[in-house]
Amino acid sequence: MEEHSNPLKLTEFTDSILESISDGVFTVDNQWRISFFNRAAEGITGIPRNEALGKRCSEVFKSSMCEADCALRQTLNNTTPIINKSCYIINAEGERIPVSVSTAVLKNSEGQVIGGAETFRDLSEVEALRNALKGRSQVGGFVSHSPLMRNLFELLPAVSASSSNVLIQGETGTGKELLARAVHDMGPRADKPFIAINCGALPDNLLESELFGYKKGAFTGATQDKPGRFALAEGGTLFLDEIGEISPALQVRLLRVLQEHSYEPLGAVKSEQSDVRIIAATHKDLAAMVANGEFRQDLYYRIHVVDLKLPPLRSRKEDIPLLVDQFVRNFNRLQNREVSGVSPEAISFLLDHDWPGNVRELENVIERAFVLCPNGQIGPGYLPSELGAKAMPKDQPEAIGSARQLAEKQSIQESLKRNRFNRAATARELGIHKTTLYRKMKSLQIPFPKQNGRNR
Structure with a gap:
């Protein structure tokens, strides 16, 4: 001592x-x-x-x-x-x-x-780990921590490196053009043009002239040659948005371009060669349209070489806080504002919404909040009434976290289904330990399946 x-x-x-x-x-x-x-x-x-x-x-x-x-x-x-x-x-x-x-x-x-x-x-x-994770969660204009999007991100390097045509399918507002730009920017054509056209926004005759161009004198008012989108995209990528909207007649002409890699501008006497990668997109079920005779099967196979599916926002609600942060930063920069972010209460309302308009709808909601919110933090009062953003009851503080728990429960349930209820595989996909998954399933009252899928 x-x-x-x-x-x-x-x-x-x-x-x-x-x-x-x-x-x-x-x-x-x-x-x-x-x-x-x-x-x-x-x-x-x-x-x-x-x-x-x-x-x-x-x-x-x-x-x-x-x-x-x-x-x-x-x-x-x-x-x-x-x-x-x-x-x-x-x-x-x-x-x-x-x-x-x-x-x-x-x-x-x-x-x-x-x-x-x-x-x-x-x-x-x-x-370094945080930066690596951030890199994996952002591709082009996309940010995501969702396992569904992670699977898509893993496909992009191989898809971008190829010259094959791509079909992007997803609901309105999921970001199909952003994904198309990411494929273009990651590929060997990145230094060439990326040209986009919405096939559903123009009548058939105007769409044809926009795609293929025309020669002087082709029709009344054609006082000079005008190059079409195929010519403008030469060597690069042409993005055909809402391709499910084009008429059967135009489908035939587009098929010929994809088969022969050449086209004729309106009023031309000879064909012009085309070196363009096609990325098409639609919110419609093209396979069902083919079965119903509304879309040509041969054209479908031409554009459907590589199929990328964008999940709706309601299937990846864990990305909502990440997307909101991105939109807040963008609007602060564009509008020279100093909005600090979105309150936890407001986030809970955003998580509880089904988002039929997907990411575009979420962006519009945040932009609206910017118009109404002078500075500081965006609270529930700045959200649209259809989101149910009312004052939170003072005697129910647990309601703030209920939407988050609902989103977490939905995410775990969907991951379990994807992994055929193999809990070890589900834990790996979600990036958590297996014991953490057990604890979350118990606290969120997710039933344990009788057969856990371990040996399947």
Whole structure:
């Protein structure tokens, strides 16, 4: 007992503990000069201990908090510890290192403040993982954490690298043109034109001239040659939106272009060659239209070489907060505003909506809220009445989270179905541990199937 009470022995014992931990630790005196600097601090900063000792901490760390928001200074001023505050430091190589810091006051045996202590943890690997996950969750204009969209994202590199025609199917407002642009931008034709036309927006005769162009004198008012969309897209991509709307006669002409890679502008006497990749899109069920004789089977097979299906927003509600953040940033930039975001209560209403208009409808709702909300945070009162955005009852605080729980329950149930109720595969798809899945299923009252699909 006497041996352990020896101050020198106790100091050596404490120092050996501080040397063995993986977090950086340093202490400063009342003049902000470093009095202790452990081995992990050397490793994270790249600064030898003998160079750090005696220097002011701001000279060593060059942190983002050193100037006006020093965590250690706040602790010494109000004696309140700070836990896991994020910032960055500059190491000996001039690299920016993300860290989380915690601080405490140092006192002597008489209770007098003699300095401060700070621990800092290197978050470089965490930051790298976050960036990697962010990269996987964003393709072109799409952001998503949904397993359904992740499967689609994994197909895009191979689809983009090919020259095959693509058919994108999805409900109105799911972002079919955004997906088409992503396929174009990721492929070898990225430096060539991307030309889009909505086939359902024009009558047949105008659509034909828009697609193939015309020569001077082809009809009354044709005073000069006009190139069509095929000519404008030469070497690049032509996006035919709502292809299910074109007439049988125009289907025949389009089929010939896809078969022979040539076309004739209106009034022309010879054909023009075409090197264009076709990406078509529709919200209709083309296979059913083929069966009913409304769409040519041979044309369907020509455009249906690669089939990409965009899921509706109601099937990936976990993406709503991510999409809302993206829209808020975009509208802040475009309108020079400072709306901080959307309140949790408003998010719960957004999660509870079925979104028949999909992502386009969500974007319109957020834009409307921007018009009504002067600044600050968008609350339920700025949402349309059809979303049921009324004041939350004060005696029912649990209602705030009910929509989130509903969305989470739906996501788990759909993943279970996709994985034939194999819970291990479902946990992997959702990115959670199997025991976490069990706990969530129990709390959300999702019944456990009699056969879990493990051996299927």
